[in-house]
Amino acid sequence: MGFVHRILSPLFVLAVLGGCALDSPALGYGRAGAQVVAVGGNTFKVYTEFNGNRVEAHRVNVVFPPPSRLLIFQQAYEAIVQATSCDVKKGSLVGDHALVKAITICPTA
Secondary structure, three states: OHHHHHHHHHHHHHHHHHHHOOOOOOOOOHHHOEEEEEEOOEEEEEEEOOOOOEEEEEEOOOOOOOOOHHHHHHHHHHHHHHHHOOEEOOOOOEEOOOEEEEEEEOOOO
């Protein structure tokens, strides 16, 4: 029992720590909070940079099989626009199925 316990305990700790980091924004985004936006069956947490125009959209739901990257980018674009009320700068949308980053252009008024 001791040998199994010594092997499984570190694995359990690593799994818990890994799970804690799954939905954490990058530095500079955390203080602003997140807005949860649902688009086309996917749910995104949209984090806005504290003093800037950069945005992170984290897809927080699990879908199997994973949707196409193009579909995720389209839905992340819509989620960012809904959450920020700003447009996304052309060519600034980058990322993968789980995390999409962009630069927003907000109207000055």
